Amino acid sequence: MSLEIRKISKSFGGVKALDDVSLSVETGEMICFLGPSGCGKTTLLRIIAGLEYPDGGSMYLDGRDLSSLPARKRNFGVVFQSYSLFPNLSAAANVAYGLECRRWPGEKIRKRVEEMLALVHLGDHARKLPHQLSGGQQQRVALARALAPEPSLLLLDEPLSALDAQVREELQEEIRRVQQHLKITTIMVTHDQEEALSMADRVMVMKDGTVMQTGPPMDIYKRPENSFVARFIGKMNVLPAQKEIPFQSHVAAEGSRPRIIGIRPEDVQIACCGREEGTFSGVVDQVVRLGNLTRVSLRVESTGGREKDLLILSELQGMGEGLEVGASLPLCIQPENVRVLEWH
Numbered sequence: 001m002s003l004e005i006r007k008i009s010k011s012f013g014g015v016k017a018l019d020d021v022s023l024s025v026e027t028g029e030m031i032c033f034l035g036p037s038g039c040g041k042t043t044l045l046r047i048i049a050g051l052e053y054p055d056g057g058s059m060y061l062d063g064r065d066l067s068s069l070p071a072r073k074r075n076f077g078v079v080f081q082s083y084s085l086f087p088n089l090s091a092a093a094n095v096a097y098g099l100e101c102r103r104w105p106g107e108k109i110r111k112r113v114e115e116m117l118a119l120v121h122l123g124d125h126a127r128k129l130p131h132q133l134s135g136g137q138q139q140r141v142a143l144a145r146a147l148a149p150e151p152s153l154l155l156l157d158e159p160l161s162a163l164d165a166q167v168r169e170e171l172q173e174e175i176r177r178v179q180q181h182l183k184i185t186t187i188m189v190t191h192d193q194e195e196a197l198s199m200a201d202r203v204m205v206m207k208d209g210t211v212m213q214t215g216p217p218m219d220i221y222k223r224p225e226n227s228f229v230a231r232f233i234g235k236m237n238v239l240p241a242q243k244e245i246p247f248q249s250h251v252a253a254e255g256s257r258p259r260i261i262g263i264r265p266e267d268v269q270i271a272c273c274g275r276e277e278g279t280f281s282g283v284v285d286q287v288v289r290l291g292n293l294t295r296v297s298l299r300v301e302s303t304g305g306r307e308k309d310l311l312i313l314s315e316l317q318g319m320g321e322g323l324e325v326g327a328s329l330p331l332c333i334q335p336e337n338v339r340v341l342e343w344h
């Protein structure tokens with residue numbers, strides 16, 4: 001089902017948790033709310049779930065106004081960070097619980113529970129109690145339980161943040177697989193940018209209760225609209241756009257009057273690219289070798305003499321053999337890789 005969120009606001013005392021947030025989620029789409037702690041993402045998810053009431057704004061599920069519909073009538077599947085399974089019920093009984101509440105017939109429940117546990121690869125663990133399952137397995141049960149009643153929306157609130165890195169990665173793939181298989185409209189809250197970029201069809205980046213940018217992961221990464229998104233997603237050289245900077249000419253070509261520009265470290269190439277424009281030199285300040293990747297800080301002399309030298313970060317594949325601190329190297333930035341950013 002599709003979800004339309006229009007100008008939702010919410011304050012707690014003097015704190016504005018959400019300020020005029022709007023978003024359209026298409027049927028079958030997976031959206032991630034991404035942002036630092038306190039940006040309002042959980043509050044928005046709770047409002048969608050009906051667990052919190054907005055001060056203003058409206059929401060529509062397939063065109064139907066949600067404001068008068070209480071949480072229990074929304075038929076949304078919710079998975080929280082803490083597994084919140086009933087400790088005294090087996091995995092199967094946990095999944096069956098919501099169906100019993102909805103008075104599904106016994107045989108239909110049995111079939112659905114089997115189907116759901118198989119979907120999350122827990123068919124052999126149906127009789128186990130939560131404490132006999134690992135954290136990752138418990139979260140799979142929680143997912144099966146949320147999906148069993150055929151919800152119209154799946155809402156995931158940091159479902160993986162209590163798990164260790166490897167289990168987390170497995171479950172990221174698992175959730176995405178299940179979500180695409182069932183084609184269920186899904187919203188997930190996370191503060192982990194990699195998680196958001198790898199799982200979502202679109203990411204909504206939030207800061208201080210407002211939306212900074214919404215778009216497909218590649219757009220958010222390649223074309224951040226402001227310095228907050230640029231810095232929050234991956235690494236970005238965020239620099240003042242002044243005449244004294246050697247690659248200023250790229251910015252002038254965009255025809256605006258920007259105050260700052262952003263360049264991804266992987267777009268700062270250490271080598272001559274044969275073009276005069278965008279070629280300059282930098283002195284190696286620091287080299288950090290990460291195995292498959294090397295990060296190099298370079299000091300770039302400002303051409304006007306008035307401004308201080310700039311530090312620019314470059315990232316290259318491999319071990320960066322032969323790179324020494326103090327060496328002067330030719331650098332190149334392709335004009336299309338310089339982004340003009342709004343300040344945030």
Ligand SMILES: Nc1ncnc2c1ncn2[C@@H]1O[C@H](COP(=O)(O)OP(=O)(O)OP(=O)(O)O)[C@@H](O)[C@H]1O
Nearest residue numbers: 012015017035036037038039040041042043044191
């Ligand atoms: N029940 C509440 N009472 C008072 N203030 C609240 C309440 N819930 C949230 N807030 C405040 O609203 C703001 C947004 O909180 P919210 O939990 O939505 O952020 P978040 O982005 O999900 O953060 P986190 O990742 O830390 O959970 C914060 O300043 C928070 O302190």
